[in-house]
Amino acid sequence: MTSTFEANAIRHFQELLRIPTISGSGPKGAYDKCASWLVDYLAGVGLTAHVFSPVAGKPIVLATWAGKDPTLPGVLLNSHYDVVPVMAESWKYDPFGAEILDNGMIVARGTQDMKSVCIQYVEAVRLLKESGFVPARNIHICFVPDEEIGGVDGMGEFLKSAEYKAIQPLAIALDEGLANPTNKFTVFYGERTPWWIYVKATGPTGHGSRFIENTATSKLIAICNKALAFRAEQEKALGASCGCKHGDMKKKKLGDVTTINLTMLKSGVSMDGGASYALNVIPTEATAGFDIRISPNTDLTEFQNMLNEWCEADGVSWSYMVKPLHEHHVTAVDEATNPLCHKFLETCKELGMEIDLDVFPAATDSRFLRQLGVPALGFSPMNNTEVLLHEHNEMLHKDTFVKGIYVYRDIFTRLLA
Numbered sequence: 154m155t156s157t158f159e160a161n162a163i164r165h166f167q168e169l170l171r172i173p174t175i176s177g178s179g180p181k182g183a184y185d186k187c188a189s190w191l192v193d194y195l196a197g198v199g200l201t202a203h204v205f206s207p208v209a210g211k212p213i214v215l216a217t218w219a220g221k222d223p224t225l226p227g228v229l230l231n232s233h234y235d236v237v238p239v240m241a242e243s244w245k246y247d248p249f250g251a252e253i254l255d256n257g258m259i260v261a262r263g264t265q266d267m268k269s270v271c272i273q274y275v276e277a278v279r280l281l282k283e284s285g286f287v288p289a290r291n292i293h294i295c296f297v298p299d300e301e302i303g304g305v306d307g308m309g310e311f312l313k314s315a316e317y318k319a320i321q322p323l324a325i326a327l328d329e330g331l332a333n334p335t336n337k338f339t340v341f342y343g344e345r346t347p348w349w350i351y352v353k354a355t356g357p358t359g360h361g362s363r364f365i366e367n368t369a370t371s372k373l374i375a376i377c378n379k380a381l382a383f384r385a386e387q388e389k390a391l392g393a394s395c396g397c398k399h400g401d402m403k404k405k406k407l408g409d410v411t412t413i414n415l416t417m418l419k420s421g422v423s424m425d426g427g428a429s430y431a432l433n434v435i436p437t438e439a440t441a442g443f444d445i446r447i448s449p450n451t452d453l454t455e456f457q458n459m460l461n462e463w464c465e466a467d468g469v470s471w472s473y474m475v476k477p478l479h480e481h482h483v484t485a486v487d488e489a490t491n492p493l494c495h496k497f498l499e500t501c502k503e504l505g506m507e508i509d510l511d512v513f514p515a516a517t518d519s520r521f522l523r524q525l526g527v528p529a530l531g532f533s534p535m536n537n538t539e540v541l542l543h544e545h546n547e548m549l550h551k552d553t554f555v556k557g558i559y560v561y562r563d564i565f566t567r568l569l570a
C-alpha cells in the first residue's frame with residue numbers, strides 16, 4: 154500500500170522528470186524552470202534555497218538545514234539536475250512523460266541519472282524533520298547543472314563561488330552512484346580519470362592510384378591500431394583476479410581497468426560542399442578522437458608517455474579536447490582519515506545493506522570535490538536494478554525509488570546524530 158507520503162514523493166519525482174533539463178541550458182528555459190521548481194519544492198520542507206548563476210542561464214540551487222553545532226564540518230548532498238539528450242524515436246514512451254507502467258516502472262530520462270537522488274535527499278529530510286530530528290552538523294543540499302557535459306559551468310563554478318566558501322569545511326560529500334543489478338548497493342570512493350583527446354596526423358597528398366609514403370591516414374591508422382591493441386589487453390584484464398589479498402574473490406571491474414575508445418574519425422578531401430569526397434586524392438590531414446578513462450591503478454604520467462610514444466612519428470600530434478586532471482584523487486574510507494566516510498559504510502552494514510566498494514567507471518562531479526580534498530562518496534540507492542543510465546527507456550521501479558528515501562533517512566539518522 155502506498156502511503157500519502159510515498160504518493161506525494163512519487164508525484165514530486167514525476168514533476169521533476171517532466172522538466173526537460175537536457176544539458177547545456179535545456180530546451181526553452183528548462184534550467185530556469187527547474188531551478189524555480191526546486192526552490193518551491195525545498196520551501197515545502199521548510200528549507201530556504203538560494204539560487205545563483207555564475208554562468209548566465211545555468212542556475213545553481215543551494216539550501217542549508219542548520220545543525221545543532223554549525224561549527225562542525227558540514228555535509229554536502231549534491232546532485233545534478235541536467236540529463237543527457239534522448240533519441241525520442243527509439244523510446245517506447247514519452248522520455249519526459251514520467252509515465253508509471255502497470256508493472257510499477259517509472260519511465261523517463263533522469264529516473265536513474267539522477268533526478269531520483271534529487272528527490273530522495275529532500276524527502277529523507279522531510280521525514281527527519283517531521284520526526285523532530287535535528288542533525289548534529291549542517292547539511293547542505295546542492296543542485297547543479299551541466300554535469301553531463303563536463304561540469305565546468307556547474308560544479309566547477311560552484312567550487313569557485315563565495316557560496317561554496319561559506320559552507321566550508323565539509324566532512325563528507327555525497328553524490329551520484331550507479332544502480333546495482335544484485336541485492337547489493339554500490340558505493341564509489343573514486344573514479345577513473347577521463348581524458349578526451351584528439352590525435353592529428355598530416356602527410357603528403359598525391360594521386361589515389363599510387364604508393365604514396367607516410368600518408369596522414371596511414372599514420373593515423375597505425376595509432377588507432379595501437380589503441381585497439383591496448384584496449385584488447387585491458388578488456389582481457391577485466392574480470393581477471395585483481396591480484397590483491399582477496400585473491401579470486403575480487404575480480405577486476407570496469408573501474409579497475411583503463412578503457413580507450415575511438416569515438417571520432419575524420420579525413421578525406423571533400424567536394425560538393427561536403428556531400429561527397431574526392432576518393433582519388435590522398436588527404437593531407439586525418440584526425441581521430443578518443444574517449445579514455447584511466448583507472449586509478451594506471452599511472453597518469455606513464456600513460457601520457459605511452460601516448461607520446463604512439464605519436465612520435467613526424468607530422469603526428471595529440472591534444473586534449475578538455476583540460477584534464479593530471480592526478481588521480483580517491484577518497485580514503487578509513488576511520489582515521491575520513492571518519493564520516495567510514496561511518497557511512499559502517500552504517501550501511503548496520504542497516505543490513507551489502508556494499509560493493511568500487512571505482513566509478515565514468516566521471517561525476519565528485520572528481521572536482523576530491524581534487525579540492527573533500528571526501529566524496531558516490532551512492533544512488535538502487536539495488537536489484539538494471540543499470541539504464543543514458544539508455545533508451547531509462548526507468549526505475551517506484552518501490553525502489555521509495556525505498557531509497559528510507560535508505561537515506563536511516564543512514565542520515567545514524568550518520569548525522
Ligand SMILES: CSCC[C@H](NC=O)C(=O)O
Nearest residue numbers: 300301302303347515516
Ligand atoms: C569528462 S566529463 C564527462 C562526464 C560524463 N558523466 C556522466 O556520464 C561522462 O562521460 O563520464
Ligand SMILES: [Zn+2]
Nearest residue numbers: 266267300329
Ligand atoms: Zn549523473
Ligand SMILES: [Zn+2]
Nearest residue numbers: 266301542543
Ligand atoms: Zn550521466
